[in-house]
Amino acid sequence: MEFKRKIVVGACCVALLLAVVGMKARTAEDPGRKEIEAFNKRYVELHLKMDAAGILALWAEDGVDLMPGDAAMIGKKKIVAWVEDIVAKMPGYKETKQEMEFHDIHVCGEWASEWATEHQVVEPPDGKPAIDSYGKMALVLHREANGEWKVQQEMWNAAPKP
Numbered sequence: 001m002e003f004k005r006k007i008v009v010g011a012c013c014v015a016l017l018l019a020v021v022g023m024k025a026r027t028a029e030d031p032g033r034k035e036i037e038a039f040n041k042r043y044v045e046l047h048l049k050m051d052a053a054g055i056l057a058l059w060a061e062d063g064v065d066l067m068p069g070d071a072a073m074i075g076k077k078k079i080v081a082w083v084e085d086i087v088a089k090m091p092g093y094k095e096t097k098q099e100m101e102f103h104d105i106h107v108c109g110e111w112a113s114e115w116a117t118e119h120q121v122v123e124p125p126d127g128k129p130a131i132d133s134y135g136k137m138a139l140v141l142h143r144e145a146n147g148e149w150k151v152q153q154e155m156w157n158a159a160p161k162p
Helices: 002-025 031-048 052-056 076-088
Strands: 059-066 094-108 111-123 131-143 149-158
Touching: 031 052, 031 094, 031 111, 031 131, 031 149, 052 076, 059 076
Parallel strands: 059 149
Antiparallel strands: 094 111, 111 131, 131 149
C-alpha cells in the first residue's frame, strides 16, 4: 500500500510541475507576448497621430480587413485604397483621443490573436460636433520572415458606449 501511495504522490507532483511550467510559458514574461504588446503600443500611437501610412505599414501584403456592411477587403492594396478614400473625405479632422484595451493575447509560434475595445474622438474642422465612437476589434497577427509582426486579419464593429 505504501508503494502505491508513493506512486500517486509522485504522479501528482509531476502533474503539478507540468501545470506550473505551462502557466509560466503563458505569462507576461513570454517574449512573444512582449512583442505583441510593443506592436499594440505602436498601433495605438499611429492611430492617435492619424498616420495612415504608418498604420498601413503594419499590414501584411495579403491582409484581410472585415468591416461591417462592406465586402471583405483582401490584400493591402485594396485596404490602402479604402483608407485613402476615407482620409480624403476628412480634411482638417484631428483625432484627439484613441484608447484601445487589448484582451486575450495569444501567441503560438509565428501567429498571434487578440481582441480590443476602443474609444475614439475625432474633432472636425470649423467647430462641428466631435465624433465620439466606440468599437470592438479582433486581430490576427503574423510574424513575417524579417521578424516583424503584421496585421493578417482585422474585424471591426461598433460597440455601445459603456
